[in-house]
Amino acid sequence: MSDKHRIVAPAGSPPVSAAGPARIGELRAAIDGLDERIIALLAERTRVVRELTAYKTDEATVRSPDRVRQVLDRVSGLAERNGMPPEVAVGTYRALIDELTRMQLDMLAARRAAASLADER
Numbered sequence: 136m137s138d139k140h141r142i143v144a145p146a147g148s149p150p151v152s153a154a155g156p157a158r159i160g161e162l163r164a165a166i167d168g169l170d171e172r173i174i175a176l177l178a179e180r181t182r183v184v185r186e187l188t189a190y191k192t193d194e195a196t197v198r199s200p201d202r203v204r205q206v207l208d209r210v211s212g213l214a215e216r217n218g219m220p221p222e223v224a225v226g227t228y229r230a231l232i233d234e235l236t237r238m239q240l241d242m243l244a245a246r247r248a249a250a251s252l253a254d255e256r
């Protein structure tokens with residue numbers, strides 16, 4: 136992580152107090168709520184990627200490295216503008232796109248298998 140986004144406790148930060156465990160519980164509840172929204176959006180994004188996959192006919196188009204670079208550069212900029220370490224956003228999206236690429240390759244293979252079965256008939 137770059138030093139720019141490193142989190143440093145400001146001078147005079149309160150010491151960890153007895154309220155810590157309660158606050159941890161509250162903050163974890165906030166994280167759980169955010170995860171619900173994030174997953175709903177990722178599910179919507181995945182549905183769009185599935186629909187787009189129907190128009191891809193070969194592995195090179197599934198992998199589209201130029202488009203992957205473009206998406207990663209874009210989310211890096213969005214993260215910067217939203218005060219999030221860009222490395223976290225890029226790492227997350229890299230993992231997401233890897234999985235979606237695997238999903239697309241599986242969809243392509245299934246479509247090809249179905250087409251060749253249909254040809255045999």
Ligand SMILES: O=C(O)C(=O)C[C@]1(C(=O)O)C=C[C@H](O)C=C1
Nearest residue numbers: 197198199202203206232235236
């Ligand atoms: O833009 C595409 O062609 C996609 O399939 C979407 C997506 C992504 O998740 O952003 C997934 C796989 C890569 O091919 C590139 C991008």
